[in-house]
Amino acid sequence: MIDKNDIPDRGDDINGYEKIDRYNPELITSLSAHYKEVLKQIGENPEREGLLKTPERVAKAMLYLTHGYDLDAKEILSSALFKEEYSQMVVVKDIEVYSMCEHHMLPFFGKAHIAYIPNGYVVGLSKIPRVVDAYARRLQVQERLTNEIRDCIQETLQPIGVGVVIECRHLCMCMRGVQKQNSVTTTSAFTGGFLQEKTRAEFLHLISSKLS
Numbered sequence: 491m492i493d494k495n496d497i498p499d500r501g502d503d504i505n506g507y508e509k510i511d512r513y514n515p516e517l518i519t520s521l522s523a524h525y526k527e528v529l530k531q532i533g534e535n536p537e538r539e540g541l542l543k544t545p546e547r548v549a550k551a552m553l554y555l556t557h558g559y560d561l562d563a564k565e566i567l568s569s570a571l572f573k574e575e576y577s578q579m580v581v582v583k584d585i586e587v588y589s590m591c592e593h594h595m596l597p598f599f600g601k602a603h604i605a606y607i608p609n610g611y612v613v614g615l616s617k618i619p620r621v622v623d624a625y626a627r628r629l630q631v632q633e634r635l636t637n638e639i640r641d642c643i644q645e646t647l648q649p650i651g652v653g654v655v656i657e658c659r660h661l662c663m664c665m666r667g668v669q670k671q672n673s674v675t676t677t678s679a680f681t682g683g684f685l686q687e688k689t690r691a692e693f694l695h696l697i698s699s700k701l702s
């Protein structure tokens with residue numbers, strides 16, 4: 491059995507994650523040189539006209555696609571907590587998710603549906619998609635993304651419960667490997683009130699209904 495206390499938090503040395511300055515021109519130059527080498531090693535000619543600026547474009551794109559490492563999701567949520575006596579479920583659904591799987595560094599994308607039941611405080615609505623982005627814009631697995639969002643909301647807002655459902659298509663399963671174009675992976679994570687069947691059913695009902 492692994493003791494949970496033996497596992498350092500994400501961001502500690504176990505992941506080799508270091509703070510970088512992702513807008514530093516020197517970093518972009520050195521990353522571009524690596525991508526130029528990648529182009530050569532896949533049999534391309536990095537000197538041909540169409541590819542001349544590609545290493546730099548890819549370097550910038552990759553730094554953008556992983557900018558979630560720079561974001562502090564808990565700080566984002568804490569910045570907009572409002573005292574409010576609303577005690578029904580708040581649901582923000584159909585939040586676009588764009589992430590990259592940590593196994594192949596290929597995109598996975600889809601939607602997140604997030605709910606919480608306030609406990610004296612509500613959060614500024616826009617902060618929920620911002621939290622999704624803070625965790626999605628990293629190398630991820632969908633299960634960890636789901637749990638990280640749940641834990642961030644639970645620990646920061648301390649609501650009566652949190653529900654997170656994420657549905658995504660993984661390009662590593664569509665474009666390569668098993669090549670299943672239409673498979674969608676659904677993950678979910680709950681706390682508190684959402685562990686009860688009735689509350690969870692209400693949440694699942696609300697996210698399946700469409701606005702007319």
Ligand SMILES: Nc1nc2c(ncn2[C@@H]2O[C@H](COP(=O)(O)OP(=O)(O)OP(=O)(O)O)[C@@H](O)[C@H]2O)c(=O)[nH]1
Nearest residue numbers: 591592593598630631632633660662663666667668
């Ligand atoms: N659980 C989980 N698995 C993922 C996720 N993204 C990608 N994977 C899987 O990670 C696994 C990596 O398996 P490996 O056998 O090491 O890699 P592989 O040989 O490239 O696997 P195939 O994709 O089956 O060709 C694959 O089964 C992927 O489908 C994710 O978000 N969650």
Ligand SMILES: [Zn+2]
Nearest residue numbers: 591593594662
């Ligand atoms: Zn993958």
